[in-house]
Amino acid sequence: MPGATFPPFPHDVPTQPLVIVDYALVKAGDQAEIDVLWKAATEKGFWYMKNHGVEDLLDPMFEMGQETMDLSIQAKMEYWQGNSGGSFGYKAKGATTVDLSGSKDNAEMINVSKDDALAYPRVAHASYPSTVNARMENTVRPFVEACTDANNTIMAVFNAKLGLPEGTLASLHARDEPSVSEARVIKVPATPGSTKIAVGAHTDFGSLSFLANRLGGLQVLLPGQDDWRYPLPGHVICNVGDALNLFSGGILMSSIHRVLPPPLAQSHFDRWSLVFFTRPGNSVHLKALTELSPLIAQKVAETPDKMHDAGVNAAQWFARRQSKWRVDNQKYYDYVLTFGDELKHIWGRGRFSIGSILFVLARYLGFASCVLSNFEKSLSISNTLTCLRVTAIISSEAIVAVRTWAVWARNKWILAILVLCAIAACTAAGVTTVNDVQSSERKSSSTFEYPAPYPILIFDLRTSVGGQWVVPLSMTIMYEVGKHRTPIVATHLLSSLSDPCVQLSGSHNCPYDYPDYVVAKTTLPLSQPKSRASSRYALERRYVPSHPPCDLRWGVIYFALMLALGVVNTALVIRSTAAVIQQNVTQLQTSLHSILSTRIVLHLANSGVGVKQMHTATSSYDPDDIQFSTVLRTTDIELSTYDVGPRP
Numbered sequence: 001m002p003g004a005t006f007p008p009f010p011h012d013v014p015t016q017p018l019v020i021v022d023y024a025l026v027k028a029g030d031q032a033e034i035d036v037l038w039k040a041a042t043e044k045g046f047w048y049m050k051n052h053g054v055e056d057l058l059d060p061m062f063e064m065g066q067e068t069m070d071l072s073i074q075a076k077m078e079y080w081q082g083n084s085g086g087s088f089g090y091k092a093k094g095a096t097t098v099d100l101s102g103s104k105d106n107a108e109m110i111n112v113s114k115d116d117a118l119a120y121p122r123v124a125h126a127s128y129p130s131t132v133n134a135r136m137e138n139t140v141r142p143f144v145e146a147c148t149d150a151n152n153t154i155m156a157v158f159n160a161k162l163g164l165p166e167g168t169l170a171s172l173h174a175r176d177e178p179s180v181s182e183a184r185v186i187k188v189p190a191t192p193g194s195t196k197i198a199v200g201a202h203t204d205f206g207s208l209s210f211l212a213n214r215l216g217g218l219q220v221l222l223p224g225q226d227d228w229r230y231p232l233p234g235h236v237i238c239n240v241g242d243a244l245n246l247f248s249g250g251i252l253m254s255s256i257h258r259v260l261p262p263p264l265a266q267s268h269f270d271r272w273s274l275v276f277f278t279r280p281g282n283s284v285h286l287k288a289l290t291e292l293s294p295l296i297a298q299k300v301a302e303t304p305d306k307m308h309d310a311g312v313n314a315a316q317w318f319a320r321r322q323s324k325w326r327v328d329n330q331k332y333y334d335y336v337l338t339f340g341d342e343l344k345h346i347w348g349r350g351r352f353s354i355g356s357i358l359f360v361l362a363r364y365l366g367f368a369s370c371v372l373s374n375f376e377k378s379l380s381i382s383n384t385l386t387c388l389r390v391t392a393i394i395s396s397e398a399i400v401a402v403r404t405w406a407v408w409a410r411n412k413w414i415l416a417i418l419v420l421c422a423i424a425a426c427t428a429a430g431v432t433t434v435n436d437v438q439s440s441e442r443k444s445s446s447t448f449e450y451p452a453p454y455p456i457l458i459f460d461l462r463t464s465v466g467g468q469w470v471v472p473l474s475m476t477i478m479y480e481v482g483k484h485r486t487p488i489v490a491t492h493l494l495s496s497l498s499d500p501c502v503q504l505s506g507s508h509n510c511p512y513d514y515p516d517y518v519v520a521k522t523t524l525p526l527s528q529p530k531s532r533a534s535s536r537y538a539l540e541r542r543y544v545p546s547h548p549p550c551d552l553r554w555g556v557i558y559f560a561l562m563l564a565l566g567v568v569n570t571a572l573v574i575r576s577t578a579a580v581i582q583q584n585v586t587q588l589q590t591s592l593h594s595i596l597s598t599r600i601v602l603h604l605a606n607s608g609v610g611v612k613q614m615h616t617a618t619s620s621y622d623p624d625d626i627q628f629s630t631v632l633r634t635t636d637i638e639l640s641t642y643d644v645g646p647r648p
């Protein structure tokens with residue numbers, strides 16, 4: 001790729017007119033050039049840069065990136081950056097969502113920490129693939145040094161223009177203070193003809209970004225514009241990030257950008273880009289520097305509606321923003337959507353039955369295992385996880401079994417089959433658990449042993465199905481869209497409820513990064529109960545006594561789905577020797593059980609019928625409302641998962 005010739009950038013796409021700043025002149029103190037830079041940084045936050053001194057290091061960096069991406073997926077995933085807010089290491093494509101409907105990104109990248117590059121061979125934060133290490137001293141470190149120099153020079157210019165005491169911005173970006181500053185190489189594989197977003201709309205988290213790319217695809221949305229426009233590829237582009245925007249009280253502009261596949265003929269080629277991000281020291285508090293500059297104080301006073309204090313330091317800010325769009329973190333989504341129903345039907349009743357205890361176990365042990373699976377680093381966590389998962393699955397199975405028995409009108413053969421299945425399942429689960437917990441070795445989650453011909457397929461399993469989100473999320477979307485015809489906003493709400501970034505909603509110039517507050521408002525009320533009258537009506541219309549299969553097709557499909565998933569998952573666990581697949585599949589199994597069983601309980605509760613006085617049981621399907629409910633004939637509104645009462 002370095003030195004390769006690509007088709008030219010097309011003439012007929014909307015381009016973003018940006019000025020070219022001559023870095024050599026800025027460094028030499030040329031006032032006219034400094035004014036050009038200042039205007040670009042305060043009005044657009046983006047500019048092209050020439051004579052920056054990094055020219056000769058671009059190709060070697062791209063080569064390092066290519067050598068790294070050419071490694072097998074197994075080798076790259078040894079350096080997986082995780083989902084907990086870390087950034088150093090490898091990010092596979094598809095690990096983040098790029099828009100509010102949950103589409104996944106199409107960019108893989110390797111991030112090398114500035115601190116690691118400078119400290120090499122000492123490890124400051126993380127280790128890297130051999131392809132990075134081999135070039136750490138002769139390529140990565142010089143690149144990091146040159147970009148840091150360039151960004152520091154620019155920051156010194158901003159420091160003076162903002163009227164800050166000399167060295168203020170430099171001290172917030174001290175070379176020796178640990179930071180999340182990093183060099184990044186990004187590969188977007190060729191997707192001819194596709195217009196799918198490869199890197200979602202965002203503002204950069206840090207202070208200054210230094211970006212080189214080989215093909216078009218970057219698009220910038222400047223303040224006041226309503227269309228995305230391409231900067232020209234082949235230039236080095238610099239842009240201001242959110243930290244400088246905050247420090248300066250909003251005087252320096254941090255603009256929204258994203259990456260699409262390269263346009264037209266260029267779309268037949270892989271797109272490579274290279275970024276160096278200068279970010280503040282980890283402990284630096286992110287707020288406007290009002291006490292140090294009258295100019296900043298005045299700007300803050302003029303814009304009281306904007307957020308001027310993030311209330312967190314740079315490391316916390318970064319971790320939150322980094323994890324928010326992670327696909328894996330959306331496994332909590334269903335819990336959030338149904339929380340309102342849970343409050344009402346489980347906690348609001350003021351008393352507990354065996355049914356509601358099973359509900360709580362299925363739901364919260366499933367949820368806890370979801371959360372804990374992010375931190376599966378030690379044997380004790382691994383063992384705790386095994387126990388949580390098994391208990392959640394058994395509780396879910398109990399709920400589903402009792403419901404199944406109910407919809408089959410307490411048929412004794414069904415009961416016998418269920419009891420046999422339960423004994424078999426519990427025995428298997430018990431043996432596996434004891435075996436797992438007694439084993440003194442934790443199975444490494446970074447050990448990949450893929451069947452040779454299908455590495456990518458299995459890898460996708462690792463990142464999507466294995467990441468425990470895809471099936472629960474699709475099911476949830478199916479339910480909720482069908483039920484309310486409301487666009488689904490997929491997000492990581494739970495972490496953001498305690499996130500100060502939530503306060504930024506609508507007040508910062510990057511609305512794309514802070515959607516969560518809105519989400520909280522739009523999703524929580526989604527699960528409104530059906531009106532009692534309509535469910536009664538549905539019940540009367542559809543009630544078919546003592547002949548379950550006829551009107552039970554949706555219920556049967558629902559239970560069959562759970563069974564089929566169980567079989568598929570078990571097969572995967574048995575077939576695969578890769579610990580990571582076994583663990584992810586088990587977690588997926590737990591999440592699914594938890595979601596399906598608690599959905600059953602809540603839908604039953606929402607259908608407005610209880611079980612205490614019912615005469616028999618059936619299932620209804622209302623075409624206007626994709627909701628499966630086990631509808632039970634009753635006069636009393638009561639929630640229970642197992643008490644089927646007397647038959648007629």
Ligand SMILES: O=C(O)CCC(=O)C(=O)O
Nearest residue numbers: 186204213218259273275
């Ligand atoms: O690849 C590009 O051109 C831009 C990448 C970018 O915006 C980022 O990594 O923050």
Ligand SMILES: [Fe+2]
Nearest residue numbers: 202203204257
């Ligand atoms: Fe960016």
